[in-house]
Amino acid sequence: MKVTVLGAGIIGVTTAYQLAKSGHEVTVVDRQSGPALETSFANAGEVSFGYCSPWAAPGIPQKAIKWLFMEHAPLILRPKVDWAMISWMIRMLRNCTSERYAINKSRMLRLSDYSRTSLAEIRAETGIAYDERMQGTLQLFRTQQQLDASAKDVKALAADGIPYEVLDRDGCIRVEPALRHVRDKIVGGLLTPKDETGDCFKFTNALAARAAELGVQFLYGRTVKALDIEAGTVRGVLTDQGPLKSDAVVVALGSYSPLLLKPAGISLPVYPVKGYSLTIPIVDATRAPESTVMDETYKIAITRLGDRIRVGGMAEISGYTNDLGLPRRRTLEHSVTDLFPGGDPAQASFWSGLRPMTPDGTPVIGATRIGGLFLNTGHGTLGWTMSSGSARIVADLVSGRKADIDTSDLSLQRYG
Incomplete structure (x- = not known):
């Protein structure tokens, strides 16, 4: 055919x-x-088969209001007279219930776990290299409230048979040794050990x-x-x-x-949600991540790609615009330097891309x-x-x- x-x-x-x-x-x-x-081209670099959740989740509407007033907000809303944007947002809000979240997350985990085996087959049959690592994703919690809220994700992971490990502060440092320099800034984490990293480009x-x-x-x-x-x-x-x-x-x-x-x-209920990334050369490997760390406070992924750190995240709802906002760069720099000051942000390349998001x-x-x-x-x-x-x-x-x-x-x- x-x-x-x-x-x-x-x-x-x-x-x-x-x-x-x-x-x-x-x-x-x-x-x-x-x-x-x-x-x-320059996404976050995480291949997160276990750390795989819909943005539409219980509590998101309330958090979104708070984020509007944060300097380093994970969600940025630039409303405009655009029926596609309005319709998409209404549908997304309808998915912010515990019942819908469980359904959506379960099918996302089903697809991502299948993708894990499919990617392994491609890797085996082609032998291609892409700065890949198989050391998992650490969802890092700075507050006890974040750690407690992860219970819903743990429940979904357990229900679908996805391996996970809830870690205390010392457990996080065992997985990501560079965190020992900032141990007082974290309380715990959720590790999905089957996750991978790699340069998508x-x-x-x-x-x-x-x-x-x-x-x-x-x-x-x-x-x-x-x-x-x-x-x-x-x-x-x-x-x-x-x-x-x-x-x-x-x-x-x-x-x-x-x-x-x-x-x-x-x-088709797909709308662009802009994300940003920095690619930073590593100057001190002892203060750089080993794999992917998801900073839950800012919803930013910090990933090791060979001799570089890829920092990616945020969700900006602003239509089909691809400008590079300097406040977004400051947020990325704040997250990575606060946890892993092993790179040189002054030499970083700054990028943005439009992610195609569905409401669920x-x-x-x-x-x-x-x-x-x-x-x-x-x-x-x-x-x-x-x-x-x-x-x-x-x-x-x-x-x-x-x-x-x-x-x-x-x-x-x-x-x-």
Whole structure:
């Protein structure tokens, strides 16, 4: 089958690779000059199979009000007259209940755990290197209240059989020795030992090269203008350089997926939530992290990537804007220097990207009411984490096979 994949980020490239392995003739289209040059370029670097939670959670509405007045807030809201933004926020608030949180987190854990095994298979069959480490994620709590509130996550992890360990102060230092310098600033943590780290940009580029060896054609510098639909079935896409015909199309355009789908009559509840990162060279390894530390107070991930520290986080709801706000840089610098002053922020590179978020935190994966049109988008902050599993699912569905895990609640149909 001839399949066109729209988007050459981590989701699009892993999807193309799995489709090619399944025997399809695959073409990838992206407006950039190469793979992973937008949201996948400089993300936090954490592959968090266990630390995997929806942003919509009990207590978030109350916390959001408090965050509006914080200097180093994890959530930044810049409201505007935008029905897509308003509708998305209303839907997200509806998911901020204990019942919905448990449902959403459970299916996210199901997908991420499947992605863990899928990523291991890719690593074994390709041998690609991407500054990978397999030392877990430490969710770090600065207050007893944060530690107590983690009980709901522990319950969900236990229910889904995901390994975890609740740590006291000394336990955190055992996992991340550099924290001994700031032991008085922490009270405990939650370790998910199966989590990994790695440079998403390096991985995506290396996998794109392997996909090309399998026959995948990459068309860079092309903008997709519209889907080519005839009699309820997709026939390909229209680009700024002419039409491309295919038997199936996979939309993996991240935050821009809803804009392409809307003219086709498909309403996709995905909205861009901007995140920021710093990439800092390490000058003192004894004061740098070993793996990923999630600073729960600021919702910022601090990750070791070879001889660099990647600091990423925050959620800014401001539409399709990609400016670099200096207050956001100060927040990232504050978190990392407060815990791990082993890097040199003066030499850091500053970046921002638009994460494609759904109101319930789970990506949208699967077929649509248009024949031959499939979606693989809406992964939010967990695109790197869920990419390998999502790609396997799409390859199975396109090929007419049953996926290895339950996908009944992953498609667009869950929104009615």
